[in-house]
Amino acid sequence: MKKLIEQLTEGQRNEVKRQMAIYSQGVQEIIPTEELESKIARSIMENRPLKIKLGLDPSAPDVHLGHTVVLNKMRQFQENGHTIQLIIGDFTGKIGDPTGKSIARKQLTDEEVKHNAKTYFEQFAKVIDMDKVELHYNSAWLSKLNFEDVIQLAGKITVARLLERDDFEERMAFNKPISLHEFFYPLMQGYDSVMLECDIELGGTDQHFNILMGRHFQEKFGKEKQVALLMPLLEGLDGVEKMSKSKKNYIGIDESPTEMYGKAMSIPDGLMSKYFELITDFKPKEMKEIKGQLESGSLHPRDAKMLLAKTIVRMYHGANTAEKAEQHFISVFQQGAMPEDIPTITWDGESKVPLIDLLVKLQLLSSKSEARRMIENRGVKLNNIKAEDTKLEVTVSAGLIVQVGKRKFVKIITGE
Structure with a gap:
């Protein structure tokens, strides 16, 4: 040699x-x-x-x-x-x-x-x-x-x-x-x-x-x-298991820019350096600077995470789209505004329905037990108001906005 x-x-x-x-x-x-x-x-x-x-x-x-x-x-x-x-x-x-x-x-x-x-x-x-x-x-x-x-x-x-x-x-x-x-x-x-x-x-x-x-x-x-x-194998959003679709702890490269950005913001702080190193296109010198700033505290974990999220979206959807995804996140999740592009679903069911059933029928949650836990954890909103009663009966009308967690929104359109 x-x-x-x-x-x-x-x-x-x-x-x-x-x-x-x-x-x-x-x-x-x-x-x-x-x-x-x-x-x-x-x-x-x-x-x-x-x-x-x-x-x-x-x-x-x-x-x-x-x-x-x-x-x-x-x-x-x-x-x-x-x-x-x-x-x-x-x-x-x-x-x-x-x-x-x-x-x-x-x-x-x-x-x-x-x-x-x-x-x-x-x-x-x-x-x-x-x-x-x-x-x-x-x-x-x-x-x-x-x-x-x-x-x-x-x-x-x-x-x-x-x-x-x-x-x-x-x-x-x-x-x-x-x-x-x-x-x-x-x-x-x-x-x-x-x-x-x-x-x-x-x-x-x-x-x-x-x-x-x-x-x-x-x-x-x-x-x-x-x-x-x-x-190395990359841990998923839970910070424990290997990233896997079956574990529901993944970010897919075909996902929408807003979904991708929002998921990236939930990456555990302790994994940010690993994500920067393994899944971004930063050069070794740039990577060293980011790691140094994180270790010294000169780069706030929130700002680092936003840089990471924006980089991920930019790599798979382009710079302009990444900028829009970031502004969407800031307006919706940091400032509490409603997103402008809420998906709509036509409701042809009964006008009054248990909230748990509504969440499952709208496919916002996969099961009644999961819906019940989400309500108990105060993760469900109706027209931006938290729903805390698992036995709540909801009057379904045109314009009703149902939110689950930070990223799932649905706007009701009636079939009348």
Whole structure:
């Protein structure tokens, strides 16, 4: 490594340092760091872009900010001229990644894979330049393997190594079944790296085992081993669980600007630095300044959160829209004004209805028990007046504005 660096000009050495600083920002683990630096140095010396791999099994096509942690890192590589290899697991997706699962995952059909992949492309285009991405479907090589090929591939890994995987180890401990086909998932993901001769593979820390399989099989097939860049998992708005749509603690990149801004303002103060680092497009120097100001107290947490919320909206909806979303938040949530663009719903039901039933029928809350709790917590307003009685009977008339929490508004239009 030292000899390679010595062959570079001063300008080239500075470029290696610059790229290393960018790629290291926010990363949980680089395996190994010195190999990444060496690959960047050779890339500069030979004027050859690195191949950066991201594998996807399109099982849940709704992209949220948690997914963009890896996408933003891909964008950084792309901005420096490196090649993004996006692998759609149309073959592996039919098996399902066992990561984090206590039971075998549902196997996807061809139609589900194609539909989900198309949705991914549309949403990824908001983060990376899809016109400059190499798209690969791993069925192109995996479906051509015959049984002898599969046996030879399986012979390059031990059962003991596969059982080191936390998911399998946990299932074994609790006598839960492991299907044989699940053992082949990490083998196939590793074989993807062999076929594409990837230099670097990106993923979350939960993909540690799968990504290291790429290094293992590249070595077994006589290839140069890829470097693993593992990104931390982003906690959701609750500040505890990993961001997930099922946990309802997410910010989707397709959400409306006002919804996105409002949700961002509920991010716990303790997570702001992490959000700035992982899901915004600030440069390392700018990030350092923001962190320093937060730690010294010169930047108020409220102001930092507004900057974060505005940045998130700007990245997915544009600067002008971000400005409007901020003004909307200030007028509605800080000054107590009613929003101008309240959605309307035509009411054809009874003129008098229990408040709990009204909230559920308007789809402002998903269940009567949830509606009852919201009323008890003083989170429901009728025409800007708090409703505190869970047994309240509401007279439904044209113009009635029902508000739940800080962001949900509905204006009633009667069917008469």
